[in-house]
Amino acid sequence: MNEITSIDVSEIGTSEIYQLLTTAIAPRPIAFASTIDKEGVVNLSPFSFFNVFSANPPILIFSPVRRVRDNTIKHTLENIREVKEVVINTVNYPMVEQMSLASTEYDKGVNEFSKSGLTPIDSIKVRPPRVKESPVSFECVVDNIVELGNEGGAGNLLISRVVYIHIDNKYLDGNKGLETKKLDHVARMGANWYTRVTEQSLFEIPKPIRNKGIGVDQLPKHIFKTDIFSGNDIGRLGNAEKKPSEEDLDEFQKKSSIAQILKIRGKDEKIAQLHKTAKGYLQKGNLDFALKTLFSDGL
Ligand SMILES: Cc1cc2nc3c(=O)[nH]c(=O)nc-3n(C[C@H](O)[C@H](O)[C@H](O)COP(=O)(O)O)c2cc1C
The missing domain is CATH 2.30.110.10 (Electron Transport, Fmn-binding Protein; Chain A)
Structure with missing residues (x-):
């Protein structure tokens, strides 16, 4: 505290x-x-x-x-x-x-x-x-x-x-x-x-006014059990307009890096690897892949 x-x-x-x-x-x-x-x-x-x-x-x-x-x-x-x-x-x-x-x-x-x-x-x-x-x-x-x-x-x-x-x-x-x-x-x-206000100090946030964000309450609960995601990461994820569909996930999970993670037996280790991968996508600004990675353990 x-x-x-x-x-x-x-x-x-x-x-x-x-x-x-x-x-x-x-x-x-x-x-x-x-x-x-x-x-x-x-x-x-x-x-x-x-x-x-x-x-x-x-x-x-x-x-x-x-x-x-x-x-x-x-x-x-x-x-x-x-x-x-x-x-x-x-x-x-x-x-x-x-x-x-x-x-x-x-x-x-x-x-x-x-x-x-x-x-x-x-x-x-x-x-x-x-x-x-x-x-x-x-x-x-x-x-x-x-x-x-x-x-x-x-x-x-x-x-x-x-x-x-x-x-x-x-x-x-x-x-x-x-x-x-x-x-x-x-x-x-x-x-x-x-x-x-210099160019270095400026940044943009897409406006969630017209398109409603799903809200952080719709994100997989396991993301709150780690401190790998900052408040900004979680805010950005909750700003996504929809959860990935089953079809999106099927397609996404064919990606070799995700397929490898999903084969990991230990649940904790698997989730930890998904978190690490999702964090990497967030850092690159790829919200879509970050979301799909986090939902890959089940919708
Ligand atoms: C950047 C800046 C912002 C200021 N903001 C205020 C303010 O919001 N309110 C205020 O009463 N004085 C503010 N001041 C102080 C006034 O500018 C100052 O008292 C000034 O001499 C008032 O001038 P006047 O008596 O000719 O109106 C500020 C000063 C600076 C340098």
Whole structure:
């Protein structure tokens, strides 16, 4: 059994909760938010309490929190209370240092476009400008501000409806869609850590939404009596759309390697060899053969 640390939230302070939440809930995408006050002074700041919450209407939500140290609010929130518009710009690796610079707590009235050296471009439907260097910029109207509390650390949900989108063509694939591999996105982790989405860190999992997986409860029970299969192996096997049929198995068992294993007299040894072979197929990405191997001892 793993040893577990359990915490009653009422017994720890806000800074500690903040650290725990922002380290555990990671990576978080970054909304690089451009806003404007009623005098027309522009502000640009990053927020990683951010995500997409709806496609119809298209809604992005981010949250400037009340400062824990003195319970003051951020200029971004002040601006949005005055002018309910924001451009949410995405952040990728080539601009990450300039984004970080823009998070400096400059005095009100300081335009972080000038401080960070990023380029403002006029928006089409809203007053705040967008960031030229960002891969994608979403012009938004803020429909709602939900204050989550009055004390330091309290979030303010800025429910932002996308009205116009700008995409830098260099991040498009051949079909005018965005290409994940090209985006070079960064995301915020706990403390001062960031992560970068490189080709090496990306992997795909076939979606089990349209095609129902059989579920791990349909797999042969003997696979749970060994630790050769990881949770991911078992998840992948349970994602198969159907069990192999008798005919599939008859055909498959003619393969010499499986035929040899099935001749082994000792049941435990036979199962162990089937497991080893199935694991090998899984490692090569051959789910079909892995499944047939595991069911070869009987359906
Ligand atoms: C990557 C990154 C993510 C951040 N996310 C948040 C956030 O989600 N909420 C928040 O209140 N502050 C966040 N901050 C800190 C703000 O950017 C910082 O307080 C900024 O100075 C606020 O600017 P403003 O007062 O001009 O709005 C983040 C900083 C960085 C570098």
